Amino acid sequence: MKQLSLDTLRTFVSVIELGGYAKAGDFLGRSQPAISLQIKKLESQLDRKLFTKVGQRHVPSTDGNWLYPKAKEILELNDNIFRSLTPAPLSGRLRLGIPNEFASTLLPGLIGEFSKRYPDVSLEVTSALSRDLLHPSQRDHFDLILALVNPQEETEGEVVLEDDVVWVGDNAHPLVGNNIPLVLAPDGCMYRSRVIEQLKQQTFAWKITYTNADLGGLVAAIQQGLGVTALAKSSLPANLTPLNHPHLPKLGKVNICLFNQDTQHPVISKTLAEFFKVRLKNSA
Numbered sequence: 230m231k232q233l234s235l236d237t238l239r240t241f242v243s244v245i246e247l248g249g250y251a252k253a254g255d256f257l258g259r260s261q262p263a264i265s266l267q268i269k270k271l272e273s274q275l276d277r278k279l280f281t282k283v284g285q286r287h288v289p290s291t292d293g294n295w296l297y298p299k300a301k302e303i304l305e306l307n308d309n310i311f312r313s314l315t316p317a318p319l320s321g322r323l324r325l326g327i328p329n330e331f332a333s334t335l336l337p338g339l340i341g342e343f344s345k346r347y348p349d350v351s352l353e354v355t356s357a358l359s360r361d362l363l364h365p366s367q368r369d370h371f372d373l374i375l376a377l378v379n380p381q382e383e384t385e386g387e388v389v390l391e392d393d394v395v396w397v398g399d400n401a402h403p404l405v406g407n408n409i410p411l412v413l414a415p416d417g418c419m420y421r422s423r424v425i426e427q428l429k430q431q432t433f434a435w436k437i438t439y440t441n442a443d444l445g446g447l448v449a450a451i452q453q454g455l456g457v458t459a460l461a462k463s464s465l466p467a468n469l470t471p472l473n474h475p476h477l478p479k480l481g482k483v484n485i486c487l488f489n490q491d492t493q494h495p496v497i498s499k500t501l502a503e504f505f506k507v508r509l510k511n512s513a
Contacts, residue, residue, distance in 0.1 A: 237267045240267045241293075277290075319347045319494075319496060319500060321494040323352050324373075326362040326374040327354060329414075332354065333444045339504050340352060343500075360417050368490070373490070374490070375485065390463060390510060393461070393481075396459055396480065401452070401454075402453075404474050410455060412458045420459040427478040
């Protein structure tokens with residue numbers, strides 16, 4: 230009787246979810262050739278081609294897409310058995326501060342995975358501008374903070390990723406004319422400051438057409454053709470696209486930092502911080 234390897238299925242699922250052999254290898258602690266070998270072994274066992282190479286990317290084939298949810302179910306059953314028999318080592322409440330764009334794009338999948346692994350940990354999440362999260366009057370309200378810091382600024386936080394700040398828009402509404410319409414967060418937002426600073430250094434006209442502190446509101450405005458915005462590349466929503474237009478200046482880099490200041494539950498803070506580090510580095 231044929232039997233599937235759980236290890237190989239986990240590799241297969243990781244390649245799909247992380248978007249490639251190299252990122253799956255980084256996540257699983259294996260070399261890219263080892264990942265490739267496991268996928269070939271699974272394809273040989275099933276006598277099906279599970280991925281198609283498009284450029285440098287490995288895209289799941291029709292059979293790969295068919296296998297993916299079934300592999301997830303098998304792995305979930307396996308993991309649930311061990312979770313049920315192994316008491317969760319962590320418990321308590323963790324107060325997390327995070328910028329709105331990362332709360333919308335990075336947080337949902339990460340928190341789902343973290344909560345499954347540590348069901349006795351209660352997470353209290355607050356979304357706000359990085360400036361507000363790090364303000365002395367607010368900072369003590371959080372155990373762990375994910376925040377944006379300008380590269381030229383000194384910081385007490387751990388720099389997890391030096392990310393590109395990119396222009397973002399909707400392909401259905403390309404920029405036309407010489408006036409650049411902007412969809413931005415309110416004053417105090419690092420992206421807003423960076424955009425205005427760079428646009429003032431060139432001669433093309435620009436105007437702010439819409440302001441909203443919530444990423445969902447900005448995305449909706451962009452999809453209605455109200456303008457373009459700027460975000461850290463790792464926080465880019467799936468329904469928006471990076472833009473490269475001659476009227477849009479380069480926006481430079483931003484540091485994504487973690488501030489671990491939890492004294493009551495340091496192990497919980499450190500564990501969640503590790504989750505963030507893995508996800509952010511895989512999104513680069």
